[in-house]
Amino acid sequence: MAATDAEEISDIRAYVLDVSQQLRQLQELGPDRWREPFETGLRAAYRRGDLPGLATLVNFAVGHLDGAGRTAEAVQEIDHALALCDQDPDVRSILAAMRAGLQISWGHKASACGSMAEAAEAAAEGSDPYAAMKFRVYQQVLACRLATDADDEVIETLIAQTGRDGYAPESLFLLSWYIPYLYATGQRRRAVPWIRQLRIQSELARHPWRQIDAASFEVADAAVEAPAAALVEQDVDRPNWLATWRRALLEFRGHLLRRDWEAAGTSLQHIEALAGQTGALEVGDVGAFRACLEAHASDGTQRVTLERPGAVHLGMLPAALAGAEAVALAGTQSHAAQWLDWVAREAQPLVATLLEWPVSRARIQALLAMRAGHRQAAKSAFKRAHEWAKDAGYAAEAGLALVQHAELLAHGEPRSRQAEWTAMRHRGWDALVALQIDPAAHAYAATRAIAATRNREPAVPRLTPRELEALTALADGLTYREAGERLQVKWRTVQTLARRAYVKLDTNGRGRAVARARELGLL
Structure with a gap:
């Protein structure tokens, strides 16, 4: 692929989309085939002071590095770009949110949540609609990967909006994490139509990477129907x-x-x-x-x-x-x-x-x-x-x-x-x-x-200090609300703590749980 001179690049985003498309069509994408066009674009962005364009380029590089399992190198590119863009809140919001995704890939949940909070603060100061959209996409992808507070309605609106407004890569990226989230939360039947949409959109966008994702999701769904059967063969011509x-x-x-x-x-x-x-x-x-x-x-x-x-x-x-x-x-x-x-x-x-x-x-x-x-x-x-x-x-x-x-x-x-x-x-x-x-x-x-447990007493359960406090309050005859006031927590928190204690004590009610805890010497 012929390199473009940095002096000739007038629109960084258009350049990145064009280079991305050319790279996708290559039959063999070596680990660093993207490096030359990336550095060419980077030089152009530096010369013109185009920080949004620089963020687009970093996203381009991170996609190739992270997809090949080179996550540590990907975060180095982000950290370098953040140092250059500290005065632009829109660009900071994109880069910090991107970094959060990489940190959760490492298992650094606290760091990921911290980066996303940093991104949210920057997004609140920003004014660029494109940056705001990118931030929301990264925010919901992180929620999907944490399997915590992903908002289905927000995600599906974002998928439709980004696809309609011409932001196919963002729409496909969000879909590629929303589908595993739906499976994880037991919503397989809701996920299947989204797999079809991912395949169709990725084919229309000529995005082989996401086509591979769609194919892998189809294989996974078939494995639910016939888990002991051999998996369908796939013809994959690039690393995913x-x-x-x-x-x-x-x-x-x-x-x-x-x-x-x-x-x-x-x-x-x-x-x-x-x-x-x-x-x-x-x-x-x-x-x-x-x-x-x-x-x-x-x-x-x-x-x-x-x-x-x-x-x-x-x-x-x-x-x-x-x-x-x-x-x-x-x-x-x-x-x-x-x-x-x-x-x-x-x-x-x-x-x-x-x-x-x-x-x-x-x-x-x-x-x-x-x-x-x-x-x-x-x-x-x-x-x-x-x-x-x-x-x-x-x-x-x-x-x-x-x-x-x-x-x-x-x-x-x-x-x-x-x-x-x-x-x-x-x-x-x-x-x-x-x-x-x-x-x-x-x-x-x-x-x-x-x-293995016959003729043995069940292992003494390990109640957390909070669970013991909740059970003690209930043993004293307090209601959930009264126990909440004693512990200075909401009554629903007491209810949750009590239910966890019941499970650990292998009982199904307050009276039996208290009796079992006393029998074991926990109360």
Whole structure:
């Protein structure tokens, strides 16, 4: 691609769009093919003092670097540009918001939120409509990646607005994160039409990168329908690390369900190699995937030990849920109790599953509760898991929840309920057999979790200081509102703390929770 002389560039944004389009059409995009046009444009922006154009160029460079897993280099470009643009609030808002996205990629949640706050402050001082639009896009992408307070209505309005106003890259970028967010929050049926829109828009915009994203989302959705089937082959002619990562996780999960340990081992090597290419990118403890394989293949004699994760965002949750499943299947009783506490408190409350790791969070919680010896919590979680999976269209997870719930009931419930769990077991087995998944192995895994706690007292739950304070106030006969006044918090906060304590104590009401806490010496 012929370089353009910096003296000839009259419109930086038009130049970047033109160069971007040319690069997209190349069959082989090497790691630094974009560097020459980037530096040419940068020289032109410096000479003319075009700071908005400079921000557009930095966005151009960051897209190539971050997409190739070179996140540390991407943030260096942003920091350098921020130092040059400190007097322009519009440009600062774009760059700081862009940096927030990179920081959450590293797992630095506090830093990301700090950068976004800095961007919001700058945006409030700015006046450029284009900069305001870019800031809102980055703001909502961060909310999607944190799976916290993304606003569906705002996002869908932004997608429509940016697409209508000719800002296809921004519209496609937002879509590429909104779709995984919808899957994570259990809204698969809402996500499917957006996948079609992403494919159509990316084809119209001639944006192969987002076309690869759309194709990877289609593969992931097909894996929900047939999780044990081989994935559809894709012809990818350029690097898209995230799409490759998602596919590798889906392949690995499919091998686990088929109990094909050799293929799972090969997929695991691919996952570990990909993780080694990410630089500073935070994908969680990749060792959790190996632990998950070992737990599934275990004969029941091995024990898995994994540290609980730190910061939570969509990028590291696949490894976190894989680790939780490994501990639920092959961890110690006390370790399972610790992970159950983490899943209840730290994993984002909105997350029901993941695009690239389509397991039910509630079912994993149920297995952890079984391993920890908390039958009541396990039964409640299995019920939630089945209801959610059935409604959301996750047939494999619905079948697994039925089979494993039936095993829990069969080991400990009165024989008068045998007809109930027998019917549940048959429904689950039929569902899994139809999906070419061996139900016996998954039923046996649940039975082993129960056996691990037989003749043992459940591990003493670790209530947080705030949970203990809330439970103490309720034990004293106070209402939620009165307890809130004592603790100087809202009454709904007391209610949330109390419910967490009930789950940990394996009870379903105030009186039983207080009695159990006193029995354990907690009150």
